[in-house]
Each structure stands twice: as structure tokens, then as C-alpha cells.
Amino acid sequence: MLAAWRRTAEPLATFAREHGLGVNRLYWWKKRLGVERAQSQLELVPARIIDAEEVSVVVRIANNVSLEITKASPRLIAELIGELTRSGS
Numbered sequence: 001m002l003a004a005w006r007r008t009a010e011p012l013a014t015f016a017r018e019h020g021l022g023v024n025r026l027y028w029w030k031k032r033l034g035v036e037r038a039q040s041q042l043e044l045v046p047a048r049i050i051d052a053e054e055v056s057v058v059v060r061i062a063n064n065v066s067l068e069i070t071k072a073s074p075r076l077i078a079e080l081i082g083e084l085t086r087s088g089s
Contacts, residue, residue: 002030059084 005015005026012030016023056070057077061084069077 001026002033 001019001021005012008015010018012026013023015021016026056072057068059067059069059081061067067084069080
């Protein structure tokens with residue numbers, strides 16, 4: 001959504017209202033990701049857990065680094081991705 005907002009000339013608050021989004025949430029993500037990082041490195045994609053006991057996922061990080069996790073609990077994967085996000089990877 002930040003990338004879509006940047007393609008417009010609208011203030012962030014106006015863009016958020018028009019798209020039914022919380023403006024505070026967008027400001028939070030803008031600050032959290034940083035302008036350059038949000039534009040070039042991070043992309044959120046839809047995900048769906050199909051087996052609540054074991055999940056496999058591939059996380060693609062900047063500089064052609066991929067992390068493949070197989071047969072892990074959804075909680076473990078969520079914690080790992082949260083930690084990667086906090087550490088700026």
C-alpha cells in the first residue's frame with residue numbers, strides 16, 4: 001500500500017481514507033520500513049496456512065538470500081519472521 005500511495009500525489013491521510021485504511025497504521029509502516037527500504041526491498045505477499053500442525057515457507061531476503069523452512073510450526077515461523085523484521089534483514 002505504501003508503494004501505491006507513493007505513485008499518487010495524495011497526502012497519506014487522504015490515501016488511507018480513500019482505501020479504508022487506518023492512517024496511523026500506514027504512518028507506522030512508513031516509519032518502520034523507511035522510505036527506501038519499503039520501495040526496494042520488502043514486499044508483503046498473501047499467505048495462507050493450510051496445515052495447522054506443520055508449515056513450509058520460503059522467505060526471500062535482500063541480496064538474493066532465501067531461507068527455506070520445512071515442517072515447522074506456524075508459531076515458530078511467525079517468531080522467526082518477526083525477528084528478521086526487527087533485525088532489519
